[in-house]
Amino acid sequence: MTNQDLLKIADEFGTPVYVYDVESIKVQYEKLTGSFSKNTRFFYAAKALTNINILKYIEKQGANLDCVSINEVKLGLKAGFSSDRILFTPNCVDITEIEEAMAFNVHINIDNISILEQFGNKHGGNYPIFIRINPHIFAGGNYKISTGHIDSKFGISIHQMRHIERIVKSTNINVEGLHMHTGSEIKDPDVFLQGLEIMFELADHFPNLKYLDMGSGFKVPFQDGDLETDVKSLGKKVDKAMKDYTKETGKEFQLWFEPGKYLVSQSGHFLVKSNVIKQTTATVFVGVNSGFNHLIRPMFYDAYHKIENLSNPKGPERIYTVVGNICETDTFAWDRKLHEVREGDVLVFRNAGAYGFEMSSNFNSRLKPAEVMFLDGKATLIRKREEFEDLLKNQIEVL
Numbered sequence: 001m002t003n004q005d006l007l008k009i010a011d012e013f014g015t016p017v018y019v020y021d022v023e024s025i026k027v028q029y030e031k032l033t034g035s036f037s038k039n040t041r042f043f044y045a046a047k048a049l050t051n052i053n054i055l056k057y058i059e060k061q062g063a064n065l066d067c068v069s070i071n072e073v074k075l076g077l078k079a080g081f082s083s084d085r086i087l088f089t090p091n092c093v094d095i096t097e098i099e100e101a102m103a104f105n106v107h108i109n110i111d112n113i114s115i116l117e118q119f120g121n122k123h124g125g126n127y128p129i130f131i132r133i134n135p136h137i138f139a140g141g142n143y144k145i146s147t148g149h150i151d152s153k154f155g156i157s158i159h160q161m162r163h164i165e166r167i168v169k170s171t172n173i174n175v176e177g178l179h180m181h182t183g184s185e186i187k188d189p190d191v192f193l194q195g196l197e198i199m200f201e202l203a204d205h206f207p208n209l210k211y212l213d214m215g216s217g218f219k220v221p222f223q224d225g226d227l228e229t230d231v232k233s234l235g236k237k238v239d240k241a242m243k244d245y246t247k248e249t250g251k252e253f254q255l256w257f258e259p260g261k262y263l264v265s266q267s268g269h270f271l272v273k274s275n276v277i278k279q280t281t282a283t284v285f286v287g288v289n290s291g292f293n294h295l296i297r298p299m300f301y302d303a304y305h306k307i308e309n310l311s312n313p314k315g316p317e318r319i320y321t322v323v324g325n326i327c328e329t330d331t332f333a334w335d336r337k338l339h340e341v342r343e344g345d346v347l348v349f350r351n352a353g354a355y356g357f358e359m360s361s362n363f364n365s366r367l368k369p370a371e372v373m374f375l376d377g378k379a380t381l382i383r384k385r386e387e388f389e390d391l392l393k394n395q396i397e398v399l
């Protein structure tokens, strides 16, 4: 997909619009499957991007699905994933949401002692489960996206193993898998190896264990000079660790991973229009027809998204601060060198496939953008832009 294709899409469908070049998802998926042993399964973390067409495309590639809410499970089933290809990894849900997932026959991952106990008391060994462990490894791009550290709400602390064992033994729970997800954007692949070693130690406690789920942490480059997780080398190291373990113990597990960003981040291109160029004493602002209500990552995670001016690619370069139209501090980027931006120019935010549209909201009573899929050289609308009526859809006018 070229910049010309993007400009045509902006013209045809208007802005703001999310565009997904879905073939890049396939490229990423095949990089993963080509790097690890055949006995490894990848569960796309649906929460990164759940448009039903994206889910269907990923299903066709042969991937599996990791879901964090019962609605993601339902979307996955609707997209064609069979129940054995879905893992449900919720947190802070009550037992009824777990039981809803049981009715769908998907794999279930339990992440706290209270639910484990309730589950054991009610269902015993009738339904195999995963247990989510918090290994207390600090990893991930920043504190907000790190999930394994000591203050994190996720998983059951590794220091509570005795308690887990007590519940499992006394209620006969059948533990088919262990899970850990230490965070997003792990820079050091040895963190996975460290996690795997911990898994091997824990595995001794669960005789029925079949699966080890290492979560995600696969990194993609957001700016020039950033690295992508070297999956080739990681795959080699992990496979060796698995083989060594099998040699030593005679036991063999299937390894699972849950990439979100790695699969869909680079597929996404978010197109906006420059509304206003505003020169203040200190800064030249580009005010665009979007805001953190559409792409929250810069404001929420201090995330860097590459921005390019598509409609004036040869203009002289100038330094801009790119801001949104929300009545709040709403900065996409400080001090960016862009080809001269004029009012009306089309800008693109790269790497907008993961946690872009998915985290959008109606703050300031602004409408959510459209989504377009680009496949085989063709652009197709896959979600229409919201309309004013959508803001009132669920409101009950009583006055």
Ligand SMILES: *Cc1c(COP(=O)(O)O)cnc(C)c1O
Pocket: 045, 047, 048, 066, 068, 089, 181, 183, 184, 185, 215, 216, 217, 218, 258, 259, 260, 261, 262, 354
């Ligand atoms: C969010 C999440 C992922 C995916 O993380 P990425 O950084 O997008 O790869 C995987 N597993 C679980 C349990 C998650 O919550």
